[in-house]
Amino acid sequence: MVSSIGLAVILAAILYVCATETHNETHKCEDILVHDKPHKKHIVSKGLNRPYQLAFDKHEHRIFFSHNIGSDNEDEFEIGYIEKNQMLPKTVASVINGFAIAVDNNDDVIYYGGSEGIYKENLKGMEAVNDTKKVHEVVKGHNIWDMFYKHALYFITYPTQHLYKLTSKNEIERQKHVHEEIYQFAIDGHDDTFITNETGLFLIKNETKERILYKGPKVFRAIEINNKGTAYFSGKNGIYVANKTHHALDLVVKVKNIFGLAFDNDDNIIYSNPHAIVKLLPGKCD
Template sequence: MKLFLLAALVAIVSAGEHKLKCKTVSVRGKIHKKDVLASGINRPYQLSMYKHEHKIFFSYNVGKNEEDTFEIGYIQMGEKNVTAIKGVLNGFASTVDEENHHVYLGGSKGIYKYNLKNNSESLEHIVSGHNIWYMFFYKHLYFIDFPSQTLYVYKKNATDPGQVHRCDIKDKIYQYVIDNDGDQFITTDSGLYQIKKGSNERHLYSDIKLFRGAALDNTGHAHFCSNHTIYATNKKNYTLEEIAYVRNVFGITFDSQNNIVYSDPKNIVKLLPGNCD
């Protein structure tokens, strides 16, 4: 399953264990300490934050390294244990609709809506016939199908029970976000591009061939991560700004205080301003 990119992820995983002592990293030139939220997880990937309850959702491998079997789980901020979500076969992607208290979970059998309102935590199967690679929520639910790497959108309103439509972007896409200006960002085999709102106008930001994660901060500013770097987009000159160097980054998201949360091959880590005590 999803072997062609996962092989690249596995190749960089080091065998050594992380030391428990406090470590720091520079973020935009300012010292931040690493707060390890959870450890001992096998390749936590595709992070998404439900800010109402400070829950971080992610996929992770529960099989052997050479026989990947993925599952979706979450950690509650302040707790170290992973809570697995059963019922999503080969769970590989998640995204959050904060306003409506929904988390969408994607796997090899489609998409499930996980309702967190009033602590009901019900799981509803809403999209079938797609093997889900990646998801992003902005007014509607966008998802990328595997192995075609085609972008789709799932739309639902009061009079529509929900329909899937193929988007008009023809590229094979690996990550997709829409920022606070309504501009789209896509990663492809040839790099990272911005597509201006309401047009087909494109701008190349980077020719990096492998990005691992994408997320918006709390201001709606698009961020991406590659093997060892977390980037912010600079829309004034269509470039990526390296804001933090962290080895073996697998995914990124932001908490309710706009702190960066990232994963590496075994841990989920939050970056907090300040030095070690």
């Protein structure tokens, strides 16, 4: 996991200083446009401290996330999750400084990344009280920055910001075709790759090495692929979707201070702000 000093430095470079949180956002009902259609905010959980790395369990409808449990001056991250129709989070045990999360919804497996490696757990039969015996270590000695799952687990290490792949034999392979130091990585439904680095967002088309710079925002906190295979990005002033025709980002939702991003089974957007996890549901406020 990232040290408190290291995390502060790198987050200062790629994240945004949070403006004073408008707590009214979590209490008042207000319409918000998603793809130009009215939606209402449903508060999934609140009272959190910078929930990152949202991930959705499509079978049990759990929302996983990492959040800071340290003081305002020191970052100490922990992985938690919220059960369907509940607001109080539960804690995933045995992951020191848990920061990164990736879900394999086909095989009902979740991966947790922390300061000492990567851990794996079967989502089926997860008990209300986390059973540490069900969490198995699969990668040792790597400080995990971010993870993504498609057919295999990909992960980014800190502080090198290098991309690796976990093979079926639990061996790790450096992904040398992504030679840059990167912050996020994702593969969309066309098997095209998106990466972010200090200069912005790039597309690497399937079976090519050419980098295509995307027009629009340059700094992001998350990339997420929806159920249709479309890539979405959380930027400084909203959530964007990849426009592959013009190699640009189109604004989908105008909302500030987003930390994490995910989609439920119906492709409703789930996002987190500095203190809450919110789901956007179709329809106008009552």
